[in-house]
Amino acid sequence: MGEGFGIVAIIAGIVLLVLMIPAIYRIVVGPTAIDRIVAVNIIGTKTAVLLVVIGVAFERVGMFVDFALAYALLNFVGSLAAARYLHKTKAMAGSAQPADQPVSGSGDTDAASSSPSPPAP
Amino acid sequence: MSEQLPAIILLAPLFGALLTGLAGNRDHRRCFPILISALAVSFGCAIALLVQVSQSGPIDYFVGGWNTERVPLGVGIQLRIDALNALLLVVITTVALLTAVYSFRRAGEENTEKTPQFYMLFQMLCVGLLGITVTADAFNLFVLVEVSSLTSYALVAMGSKSRGTVAAFNYLIMGTVGASFYLLGVGYLYMQTGTLNMAAIHEILADPAFGKSSTVFVAFILILVGVWIKMAFFPLYGWLPNAYSYCPSTTSCLLAPLMTKVSVYVMIRVMLSIFGADWVFQSLGWSHTVVWLAVIAILAGSVLALAQVELKKMLCYLIVAEVGYMVGGAWLANHWGMVGAIYHILADAFMTLCLFIAANIFIKHCRADRIDQLEGLFKRMPLTSTGFVVGALAMIGVPPTAGFFSKWYLLRGGIESGQWGYVIALLVSSLVNAVLFFRIIEIAYFGKNPAESHDHAHDEDSHQGQAGEATLLGGEGRPATVIPLLITAAIVILLGVFNAPVVEIIQQALEGMPVVGAAAAAR
Amino acid sequence: MILDLVAILLIAAGLVFFLGAAVGLVRFPDFYTRMHAAGKGDTLSSLLVVLGFALHELRHFDGSADVVVFLKLLAICAFIMLTSPTSTHALMDAGYEDGIEPVLGEDGENALTETRNRRLKD
Amino acid sequence: MEFLNASVIPYFNYWIYVVLMMIGLHAMITKNNLIKKLIGMSIFQTAIILFYVSIGVKTGSTIPILEHHHDEGHAETAHAVAESGDHHAEETDHEKSDHGNNEHAIEADHGIDPDHFANPLPHVLMLTAIVVGVSTLGVALAISQSIYKDFGSLEENEILAKIKQGGPGVDV
Amino acid sequence: MDSVVHSSLPLWACLASLLAAPAIVLFRRELFLREATTFVAAFVKFGLVLAMLPIITSGKVIEFTLVEGFGGVVAPILFRVDGLGMLFALVASSLWIVTSLYAIGYMRGLHEHSQTRFFAFFAISLSATLGVAFAGNLLTLYLFYEMLSLATWPLVTHHQDKEARTGGRTYLTYLLGTSIGFALPALIFTWIKSGGDLSFAGDAILASADLGPAQGLILLLAFCFGFSKAGMMPFHSWLPGAMVAPTPVSALLHAVAVVKVGVFCVIRVFTAVFGVDLLAKLGVATVISWIAAFTVIVSSLIAMSQDNLKRRLAFSTIGQLSYIVLGVSLLSAHAVQGSMMHIAMHAFGKITLFFCAGAIFVATGKKYVSQLSGLGKTMPFTMGAFAIGAMSVTGVPPTGGLLSKFYLVWGAADAQQFALLAVYLVSSVLNGVYFFPVVYRAFFKPAPEGEAAVEGIREAPLACVLPLSITAVGSVLLFFFPGLLLELTKLMTGAQ
Amino acid sequence: MKWFGLIATVFTGILLLSAVPDFAAFGDPDSPANGGLGDHPSVSQYYITDTYTDTKVPNIVTAVLADYRGYDTMFETVVIFAAGIAIFAILRSFSGPVAPSHPTAIDTSVEGDHQRIIIGTTCRVIIPVIQLFALYVVAHGHHSPGGGFQGGVILGASFILVALAKDLSAALGRFSEKRYLALGSVGILIYAGFGLLCVALERNFLDYEILHRIMPATDPIMARSHSMLGVEVGVAFTVTAIMFAIYANLSSKGRLEQGF
Amino acid sequence: MIVPFDIIILIFLVITALISLRVRDLLGATMILGVYSFLICLLWAEMGAVDVAFTEAAVGAGVSTVFMIATIYHTRRHSSD
Incomplete structure (x- = not known):
């Protein structure tokens, strides 16, 4: 951690961590789940950044960058799951709209395999 | 090939599980032969190892070839087989094999579409238990404990009874706490010694400087509490009765004899091989306290068993009491107490198996699990009843069954160390067992008009669509369930009658240990 | 040296944006506005900080390994840029579905409901 | 305090x-x-x-992955050891005894300071x-x-x- | 013991009936074969025991190790036949033949259910009895002792009604409770004290152990109460309870096999575990003497008040058992000899009495003493035998009971225990007091109204009457030819 | 229960804290665990100094994980596999009418549609990258952090992402139940197979060194390195399969239909 | 090891742990557990345990939160404590 930039990294890291406090405040206070989720999302993104920061502080960024990358990719999954949860429970509670055809999201899709949705009452 | 046995004994069921997964899904009938052959290989290995060990002393096996000639001890993982765990290997493989035979078709009925998965879990459980037994690495033991626990949670939860699922959840929570405490204890030890190999830790801890180290002390407490949770020692027994009585019958036959016993083995292994008898019994000076805990466990287990109306639950509480026997025996801090405890591990495994198989057959045929609903059973199924009675007699401690001799050694240990409370608890519990079992035997022996229930049995059989099946006697269960029961009953008796060679092997295992060794016991 | 200076500047800028996001997260009155602050500020600040460190990695441009790290850092940027807005979007949507009422505008109209109505008409 | x-x-x-x-x-x-x-x-x-x-x-250690510059100097040692084939075991034996006696000797041999890595x-x-x-x-x-x-x-x-x-x- | 013969005869004698049990079950549909099996087993058993007799009388001992244990861990399962064991085995195996015959008559006469089970367990019980008789060490003794308790339980509860259930429960509670609670720890304590030796051969087990009087007393009490088949008060009440069993069971087991196993064990404890010398040194046997004396008197008094014939017999048995224990605890050679002889004498006498009670029940269905008036006329053989049995138990010549009582009294005199001598005499009088009214009532009181219509002899089936006649005759014969008994008992006491 | 819990917790806490002052200070390089005790050099020192000579793997953790303590790792994989089978055994239901407690319609509202386009597109871009990256992590475990387990989880997560972005049946279309169960078994088979191969060549279990006899152009040390890669691949297979299996079962209550 | 990071993260950890147990909305609790696991990951990373951190990243961000959400979806979102 000798070189000058290590210090920069550490300072940046500390600032990042301190600035996470508002996010944690939001987590504590709420008031709704989705507020918390937003804060979580922020912390997740910042974690990826912090990993890079730590890597720089260790002077071994090459070793840390891999899973910062993994984080950047996977961080998405948690938020997506939460969002989907809210969607689905909403769909359950509220009135369902007439069936649309399944969205072909990704390339090698399979409209056939996604089971046909039962018509809503 | 023979020097590879310590690895093969584990690999056989592991490959069995994988093969079941690959081949069994398509055709469920393939599962059973795979299971039997895998366990048979294991059983053969266990016997071979026992012979090898009793002839030429402990076997060291270094996984990955990291033997002590190349690298310091503890770099690789060591498997070590001495007389003690060789005996236990034989017990585990035998019980597993017998249960496997028992599970023939039964497992298929209980888990209709999940038979392959059931058998996979079954075999992985065996892998875990065998692995716990052979390993000489404190952390490796944790991993294998998790293998066995995880599979057993699933086996318990697989049943159709909803209470079984709740019990499985409790079991999981308690089991995780137990395993975590163990892991933490190992961490404390690692922190103080820098190694994970049991022998290496032992060597380092032999330094008197560690006699007063609070870290080692806390490590010991943590490991002990962890293992106690796993073995359902009295105040920590809460998970056991429900988990074992509401799970599918095959599962209960497999878990009840093995899980707690293997945990007791782990405790003894930790006491003797990691901390050393000297440290545990002399530096620590806790023997009296733990033996009194064991006394409470025995009495509480017996009393709780007395209060039960369900057959399997009663047996479960008896396991709690039996665990008290073993813990107390191991902590008597003398040769005979330790011999008794180890011998009781073996004896109790078979006794419990015997009782659980019999109870399961009873329950299946009566469609009821309360004790007072077993009326007139002896008339209907004389062979099953014989097995049950043998198990019951062993539990009471009637000669020449194995249960008598384990009690015999335990009592000797108790008297020699002057632990009168333990002696009295042992006797009281024997009496309570006598009351319990004769209550059942009485009900099953007297019962209502036997002829009527006989017809009824036929009805039931045909109702279940098994009328075409060959049965030994009129109301008897199918041979695949009765034969293992009778074999187990025979083992219970033979283990008692021929206890001398077994005890000799146990003494060989304890040889040279400071407090519990035979030399130390000789006056 | 100049590279380092630029890097530090970028990092500082990132931290400032993050400060903004953080303040917004605490101070804004309702979920949607907080989301607005968080989504934008957070993404941008992350990008800037990572970019800053990436530039730093180019300081001695001799071995190929360093370039790989630089590229990976750029990839992190790219993915943050891709995923963070998407998850913001998903959450926003979910929040709406969850029935969180935004603080209304001056005309008392819920902006989201309006869009929705319009789209239904199309 | x-x-x-x-x-x-x-x-x-x-x-x-x-x-x-x-x-x-x-x-x-x-x-x-x-x-x-x-x-x-x-x-x-x-x-x-x-x-x-x-x-x-x-304190003051880095992550337990050997660094690149170790790589070069060390690879040769490894190769040499590998080429000696059957002598391998004896050599590690030798190293081990060294290890027991004098840690500094090892550092000189390998250039790896155990305190440098976590x-x-x-x-x-x-x-x-x-x-x-x-x-x-x-x-x-x-x-x-x-x-x-x-x-x-x-x-x-x-x-x-x-x-x-x-x-x-x-x-x- | 100077010479030891190694032979598997004791094992086979023991197994003869055990192996018969599966055969009996196998032939459960063929009544004749089943009973024939019982008989064959009985005769084979008796033959095997007889075959050993010459060896024993020549002063040798037979030993056979079934399962080899090894030094110090636990004793092997060992058979060892000496004079006392031989005596007991002779009595038990000879009486089994008679009892089998009687049982067939009784069971058939009453059309009992589950006869197969009855005969099978009967056979197993006999095996256990012989096992106890031939046990070569304390462990083997305990093993067969427990086996006997368990094997007789289905016999006691044979009727499977509420009364049987209660009786069986009492039976097991007492027997298992005391054997686990007292005998087992005593055994293990002995094992520790003796340094791993439990064998009856050679000196007494504890002869060289350092044992304080208090320890000795506790151990002795634990043994005596632990082997509660000996019926010492306060652990006696299982015996009247067990009278719910069918009469053959009461006869053989609760007059001969089971209870005698109890006193046999107590004798073993006195002679082979402690040794007379050690007990004399410790001076603790007197406690047992007084407990036994108390039992003798009290049980006799209770017996007088019992109206149920079998219960009266049961209390009489309790008293007689304590005679034996009292004799042994006197520690004098003659008293011990008398005790051993009394095993045989009382066996013959009491089995006769039980047979008679059973025969009366089979023939008339009567259970109570008060119902027996005038029965001497209709059942002269039975009541005659009853009189002889009563004489033998009381000790009136010319019956065997006199001889053993004579030795006992002699021994009491030897031991200078005149109070205990008085106990013997008083209790013999009491025996007379509770038996002879029965005989008197049967022969000299007129039959009650309404039953008198039956004229002439109306005995129980021959299969019942024959055995009781045989045993009655046996009782008398033992008075005139006691040579064998004396010889066997001398073998045991001679060494002391 | 509350009081009991509190007491147990406090008791445990006090017990644990009581030993803390006895610990070697945090970060002390000479603590027993790090620096060894007197004449017992610590095992970890051996790992740091000798791993490269023994295995030629710069990532010490990978080397220890897959070689020195490979036996542990094998059972760790077995634990995962067991968990997958356990969840199958507990939850999977084959029969019964589809009577879900929630309507399982794919979200078909206009907003939903809209959302699916955005998320779907992002996922379409990102999933191949994740999968590629996962393979990189598995393969590069020798030189940087990563390895079979991490790679496997990421790969599994990519399938989970498919399920989240579209729905479960779409993911199952790519990675069906039969396939993932088989893949899970195969992963352990690979691992244990490497071990068994060593046994077949008359060395101890998992003694990879001997495999240079059958691997072309390797010496014993490189054989270790290569075999480690092999077992990491095995681990990755199992982990991928089981992580997805767990998700699939949990998210559809074991029905493997639409799911969550 | 980087001491300032260490201390800050540990304090955050305790806070998040407490909150995730306090919050009655299980979805929120799960997400907070996700934060907990992010922080744990950072902690491992700054202590030099990169492989552990990587695993925690993959598990915490990738799968364990999703597992829990899936379960909550099929059960009940609200908890009584």
Whole structure:
């Protein structure tokens, strides 16, 4: 951690961590789940950044960058799951709209395999 | 090939599980032969190892070839087989094999579409238990404990009874706490010694400087509490009765004899091989306290068993009491107490198996699990009843069954160390067992008009669509369930009658240990 | 040296944006506005900080390994840029579905409901 | 303050690990909701991992991956050892005895200072523990779903009450 | 013991009936074969025991190790036949033949259910009895002792009604409770004290152990109460309870096999575990003497008040058992000899009495003493035998009971225990007081109204009457030809 | 229960804290675990100094994980596999009418549609990258952090992402139940197979060194390195399969239909 | 090891752990557990345990939160404590 930039990294890291406090405040206070989720999302993104920061502080960024990358990719999954949860429970509670055809999201899709949705009452 | 046995004994069921997964899904009938052959290989290995060990002393096996000639001890993982765990290997493989035979078709009925998965879990459980037994690495033991626990949670939860699922959840929570405490204890030890190999830790801890180290002390407490949770020692027994009585019958036959016993083995292994008898019994000076805990466990287990109306639950509480026997025996801090405890591990495994198989057959045929609903059973199924009675007699401690001799050694240990409370608890519990079992035997022996229930049995059989099946006697269960029961009953008796060679092997295992060794016991 | 200076500047800028996001997260009155602050500020600040460190990695441009790290850092940027807005979007949507009422505008109209109505008409 | 300096600061990680462990354990025992229990379990397990990883920390050390510049100088040694084929075992033997006698000699031989790298062993162990943790979590979640299917609730007291009542779906 | 013969005869004698049990079950549909099996087994058993007799009388001992244990761990399962064991085995195996015959008559006469089970367990019980008789060490003794308790339980509860259930429960509670609670720890304590030796051969087990009087007393009490088949008060009440069993069971087991196993064990404890010398040194046997004396008197008094014939017999048995224990605890050679002889004498006398009670029940269905008036006329053989049995138990010539009582009294005199001598005499009088009214009532009181219509002899089936006649004759014969008994008992006491 | 829990917790806490002052200070390189005790050099020192000579793997953790303590790792994989099978055994239901407690319609509202386009597109871009990256992590475990387990989880997560972005049946279309169960078994088979191969060549279990006889152009040390890669691949297979299996079962209550 | 990071993260950890157990909305609790696991990951990373951190990243961010959400979806979101 000798070189000058290590210090920069550490300072940046500390600032990042301190600035996470508002996010944690939001987590504590709420008031709704989705507020918390937003804060979580922020912390997740910042974690990826912090990993890079730590890597720089260790002077071994090459070793840390891999899973910062993994984080950047996977961080998405948690938020997506939460969002989907809210969607689905909403769909359950509220009135369902007439069936649309399944969205072909990704390339090698399979409209056939996604089971046909039962018509809503 | 023979020097590879310590690895093969584990690999056989592991490959069995994988093969079941690959081949069994398509055709469920393939599962059973795979299971039997895998366990048979294991059983053969266990016997071979026992012979090898009793002839030429402990076997060291270094996984990955990291033997002590190349690298310091503890770099690789060591498997070590001495007389003690060789005996236990034989017990585990035998019980597993017998249960496997028992599970023939039964497992298929209980888990209709999940038979392959059931058998996979079954075999992985065996892998875990065998692995716990052979390993000489404190952390490796944790991993294998998790293998066995995880599979057993699933086996318990697989049943159709909803209470079984709740019990499985409790079991999981308690089991995780137990395993975590163990892991933490190992961490404390690692922190103080820098190694994970049991022998290496032992060597380092032999330094008197560690006699007063609070870290080692806390490590010991943590490991002990962890293992106690796993073995359902009295105040920590809460998970056991429900988990074992509401799970599918095959599962209960497999878990009840093995899980707690293997945990007791782990405790003894930790006491003797990691901390050393000297440290545990002399530096620590806790023997009296733990033996009194064991006394409470025995009495509480017996009393709780007395209060039960369900057959399997009663047996479960008896396991709690039996665990008290073993813990107390191991902590008597003398040769005979330790011999008794180890011998009781073996004896109790078979006794419990015997009782659980019999109870399961009873329950299946009566469609009821309360004790007072077993009326007139002896008339209907004389062979099953014989097995049950043998198990019951062993539990009471009637000669020449194995249960008598384990009690015999335990009592000797108790008297020699002057632990009168333990002696009295042992006797009281024997009496309570006598009351319990004769209550059942009485009900099953007297019962209502036997002829009527006989017809009824036929009805039931045909109702279940098994009328075409060959049965030994009129109301008897199918041979695949009765034969293992009778074999187990025979083992219970033979283990008692021929206890001398077994005890000799146990003494060989304890040889040279400071407090519990035979030399130390000789006056 | 100049590279380092630029890097530090970028990092500082990132931290400032993050400060903004953080303040917004605490101070804004309702979920949607907080989301607005968080989504934008957070993404941008992350990008800037990572970019800053990436530039730093180019300081001695001799071995190929360093370039790989630089590229990976750029990839992190790219993915943050891709995923963070998407998850913001998903959450926003979910929040709406969850029935969180935004603080209304001056005309008392819920902006989201309006869009929705319009789209239904199309 | 003295107490802080003597007992808290040098052991800060250990203190926090104990605190986390207590939080987790308390939740596992007293929480009524099964999912909450599992959250407690996660925290509990993480506390243990924290303990282990803390053991392996060395001040001023770096991550336990050998650095590039070691690579060059060292690869040759390795090759030489490899080429000697059967002598390999003897050579490591030799190294081992060196190791026992004089650590500095090793450093000179290999150019690897053990104090320069964090202790890898706890990391290895904790990889395993994390895996075990997530497996246990998975199984526990499956069991909770199964319980919910049977009892329609995940609150322990409600489940116990239903068992006691022996309502529909509860086989006694 | 100077010479030891190694032979598997004891094992086979023991197994003869055990192996018969599966055969009996196998032939459960063929009544004749089943009973023939019983008989064959009985004769084979008796033959095997007889075959050993010459060896024993020549002063040798037969030993056979079934399962080899090894030094110090636990004793092997060992058979060892000496004079006392031989005596007991002779009595038990000879009476089994008679009892089998009687049982067939009784069971058929009453059309009992589950006869197969009855005969099978009967056979197993006999095996256990012989096992106790031939046991070569304390462990083997305990093993067969427990086996006997368990094997007789289905016999006691044979009727499977509420009364049987209660009786069986009492039976097991007492027998198992005391054997686990007292005998087992005593055994293990002995094992520790003796340094791993439990064998009856050679000196007494504890002869060289350092044992304080208090320890000795506790151990002795634990043994005597632990082997509660000996019926010492306060652990006696299982015996009247067990009278719910069918009469053959009461006859053989609760007059001969089971209870005699109890006193046999107590004798073993006195002679082979402690040794007379040690007991004399410790001076603790007197306690047992007084407990036994108390039992003798009290049980006789209770017996007088019993109206149920079998219960009266049961209390009489309790008293007679304590005679034996009292004799042994006097520690004098003649008293011990008398005790051993009394095993045989009382066996013959009491089995006769039980047979008679059973025969009366089979023929008339009467159970109570008060119902027996005038029965001497209709059942002269039975009541005659009853009189002889009563004489033998009381000790009136010319019956065998006199001889053993004579030795006992002699021994009491030897031991200078005149109070205990008085106990013997008083209790003999009491025996007379509770038996002879029965005989008197049967022969000299007129039959009650309404039953008098039956004229002439109306005995029980021959299979019942024959055995009781045989045993009655045996009782008398033992008075005139006691040579064998004396010889066997001398073998045991001669060494002391 | 509350009081009992509190007491147990406090008791445990006090017990644990009581030992803390006895610990070697945090970060002390000479603590027993790090620096060894007197004449017992610590095992970890051996790992740091000798791993490269023994195995030629710069990532010490990977080397220890897959070689020195490979036995542990094998069972760790078995734990995962067991968890997968356990969840299958507990939850999977084959029969019964589809009577879900929630309507399982794919979200078909206009907003939903809209959302699916955005998320779907992002996922379409990102999933191949994740999968590629996962393979990189598995393969590069020798030189940087990563390895079979991490790679496997990421790969599994990519399938989970498919399920989240579209729905479960779409993911199952790519990675069916039969396939993932088989893949899970195969992963352990690979691992244990490497071990068994060593046994077949008359060395101890998992003694990879001997495999240079059958691996082309390797020496014993490189054989270790290569075999480690092999077992990591095995681990990755199992982990991928089981992580997805767990998700699939949990998210659809074991029905493997639409799911969550 | 980077001491300032260490201390800050540990304090955050305790806070998040407590909150995730306090919050009655299980979805929120789960997400907070996710934060907990992010922080744990950072902690491992700054203590030099990269492989552990990587695993925690993959598990915490990738799968364990999703597992829990899936379960909550099929059970009940609200907890009584």
